[in-house]
Amino acid sequence: MFEYLITEDIASLEPYPPGKPIEEVERELGITGVIKMASNENPLGPSPRALEAMTAALPQLNRYPDASGFQLKQALAEHLGLDMANIILGNGSDEIIELSVHAFLRPRQKVIISDPTFLYYSKVVQVASGRLMQVPLKNFQHDLTGIGKAVDEDTRLIFLDNPNNPSGSLTPANELKSFIADLPRTTVLALDEAYRDFARNAELIEPGELINGDQPVVFLRTFSKAYGLAGLRIGYGIGHAELIDYLDRVRQPFNINSLAQIGAIAALEDKEFYEKTRNVTWSGLDYVWSELDRLGLRYRRCQTNYFLIELDKPITEVVDYFLKKGIIVRSMEGYGLKRTIRLTIGSPEENERFIKTLQGILDL
Ligand SMILES: Cc1ncc(COP(=O)(O)O)c(C=O)c1O
The missing domain is CATH 3.40.640.10 (Type I PLP-dependent aspartate aminotransferase-like (Major domain))
Known part of the structure; x- marks a missing residue:
């Protein structure tokens, strides 16, 4: 009704797709204990x-x-x-x-x-x-x-x-x-x-x-x-x-x-927290990468707290599977990378849970 008020640039804008908040996933799926490994956040909490x-x-x-x-x-x-x-x-x-x-x-x-x-x-x-x-x-x-x-x-x-x-x-x-x-x-x-x-x-x-x-x-x-x-x-x-x-x-x-x-x-x-964050990230990456090597999966090594993993399965199925198991990961479909997820490294427990769940997907 009010299109005449906006420019073409605004009309064709799409809302930024943020990672789903934990509360939203818990509410929608009726589950608790959801973890988010999707938005490159710090798993240790604030400083x-x-x-x-x-x-x-x-x-x-x-x-x-x-x-x-x-x-x-x-x-x-x-x-x-x-x-x-x-x-x-x-x-x-x-x-x-x-x-x-x-x-x-x-x-x-x-x-x-x-x-x-x-x-x-x-x-x-x-x-x-x-x-x-x-x-x-x-x-x-x-x-x-x-x-x-x-x-x-x-x-x-x-x-x-x-x-x-x-x-x-x-x-x-x-x-x-x-x-x-x-x-x-x-x-x-x-x-x-x-x-x-x-x-x-x-x-x-x-x-x-x-x-x-x-x-x-x-x-x-x-x-x-x-x-x-x-x-x-x-x-x-x-x-x-x-x-x-x-x-x-x-x-x-x-x-x-x-x-x-x-x-x-x-x-x-808070130098202590900063160093702890880096060390937890680096050891988490080393752990997840060694597990992905063991599973024979393709991924890209990174200089960040997230990285890309390629999976031989339709990506929406993969992301939904993770969601149902209470893990939010980011589909890269919107970035034009089909069959790829972006994983943010979590706490040691979260990383282990991710690997266990991933194994479940591979066995499907
Ligand atoms: C490359 C890059 N730049 C900037 C930002 C924005 O960060 P913030 O606005 O939280 O400082 C992000 C957030 O994910 C990012 O990935």
């Missing part, structure tokens, strides 16, 4: 120090948050060895994606992303009436040569998730550096490092090496994964002070709630 700090801060919720996020930015600047002016806070790194589009993209200008990649980029670009160009991954890696060739004078943004979601692959630092060196200065590179913390024995680029050069690069980071604070919605961007200033102009005044500011500072100090 305990963050929880403690936020609990103590609850009585101040009648006040608006600090609109500048001073203390958190100060803590991050110290953590990164950069200035506060190099940092912008976001309501999840999702918001930094939005701010980048609001600040740098005008309608019909071009944005390049990989295919497949994190689904939210395309949605934000479509809302802003940008022109999206997708460059297929090559052997499950970002095709930097292909992306470089696709860049033209009208290309305002590139979103590159490194490591990539869903493949879990990390682009080597030297390849990324030469790719960046060849980009025109009219193209902003948003380097999304949501899963950086899970990379093992890998050379990683430090933002300080790049952000003060004349190529516009913004790094995106999050507290949702390694710090266990996905529900709190807190992420940040790192870049040249001038770029950060532009991003800051388009944000809501109170975009970061006060608990998120307090929780993130405490999480950053």
